[in-house]
Amino acid sequence: MKIGKLPAEMLNKNIIGKIRVKRPEVLVHSGIGEDCSVINFGNDCCVLSSDPITGSGSFIGRLAVNVSCNDIAAxxxxPLGILVTIMAPESCSEEDIFELMNEINDAASIINIEVLGGHTEVTGAVNKMVVSTTAVGKGPEGGYITSSGAKRGxxxxxxxSIGLEGTSILASDHEKYLEGRMSRDQIENAKSYINKISVIKEGVIGGRLGVSSMHDATEGxxxxxxxxxxxxxNKGFELYEDNIPVTSETRNICSIFGIDPLRLLSSGMMVITAKDLAPLQDALKNQGIDSSNIGRITGCSKRRVIIKGGQEINVDPPQNDELFNIKFDK
Structure with missing residues (x-):
């Protein structure tokens, strides 16, 4: 099997399709595209999301905190807190775990969430540090937003911009390889994208405005x-390539590694669908957040295209992330 998330068809067949129990308290159940579960607790609802960090050798503590909390924001x-599971290889030291927890606590402090607990062990089952977090959030009953709410038009x-997370990881994990292929300033700029991966502000704005759907762009x-x-x-879409924001650092790194920036890990970028464009973009701008209108939702679920140079190109279901497809010159 290929490295990365299971394809949607395989996920439905082997994972989601095997879930038998549907509790009435659960308002949002497991499903393709739904990163969060929502549970009714009376006047409030509890929002839960879980994510591992496996593709990065750098910033794993910071990524582990932000990726799962971004799903809550979507x-x-x-987000109120996280449960953290750390699977450490036998080659790690006590100092490695100490530094990892410092990074997790620093990231949690920035977004004001508590580390609620979890599990830590050293195991021969992994050959590098694997961190998985489950984030817990709170919202008003009926006030949550799902990925399934997008409407035609x-x-x-x-x-x-796209590829923030992947760009930062590649610049950090392969810094020596990039030297001589990119300027020092570009490498440092690319590494600094790790500071832009939270989308909590965007989530608060989208929730307040009642947008139709939101999704944090992670793997794929x-x-x-x-x-x-x-x-x-159950809708289609059309995207306009010329409107998609991509930085010069992301474009250069993707060119060097022979990968597609449109399918590169993009935590830090929120995808939002909304009926009214101006109020959303104005609210984002007021918080210092850049935004771009890149397309429309369409009614035909079989028409999912990106328009390049006047031509429509079909968009296939997500496969493994481009982070796992990088190529090196010999």
């Missing part, structure tokens, strides 16, 4: 996130 809820808006990048919204909503 539901328009406030909605605008598709993205914040910041922009195209994966938009495809998952469309799949969850």
């Amino acid at each position: 539901s328009g809820a406030e 909605d605008y598709i808006v993205v914040t910041k 990048g922009l195209l994966g996130a938009v495809w998952e919204i469309a799949e969850a909503s």
Whole structure:
């Protein structure tokens, strides 16, 4: 099997399709494109999301905190805390675990969440540090947003730019390889993208405005996130390549490694669908968040395309992330 997330068809057949119990308290169940579960607790609802960090050798503590909390934010809820599971290889030291927890606690402090507990062990089952977090959030009953709410005619808006997480990881993990292929300033700029991966502000704004859907663009990048919204909503989409924001650092790194920036890990970019464009972009701008209108949701679920140079190109379901497809010159 290929490295990365299971394809949607395989996920439905072997994972989601095997879930038998559906509790009435659960408002949002497991499904393709739904990163969060929502549980009714009376006046409030509890929002839960879980994610591992496996593709990065750098920033794993910071990524582990932000990736799962970003999913909570994509539901328009406030993240309150995380449970952390650390699987450490036999080659690690006590200092490695100490430094990892410092990074996790620093990241948690920035976004004001508590580390609620978890599990830590050294195991021969892994050959590098693996960190998985489960984030817990709170929101008003009926006030949550799902990936399945996109409506025909909605605008598709993205914040910041694509590939932020993947660019930062590649620049940090392969810094020596990039030297001589990129300028020192570009490498440092690319590494600094790790500071932009939180989308909690975007989630609060989207929740307040009642947008139709939100999705944090993680594995599979922009195209994966938009495809998952469309799949969850049983809709189609058209994207306009010229409108998609991509920095020169991301473009250069993707060119060097022979990968597609549109399918590269993109935590830090929120995909939002909304009926009204101006109020959303104005609210984002007021918080200092750049945004771009990159397309529309369409009614035909079989038409999922990106328009390049006047031509429509079909967008396939997300496969493994481009982070796992990098190529090196001999």
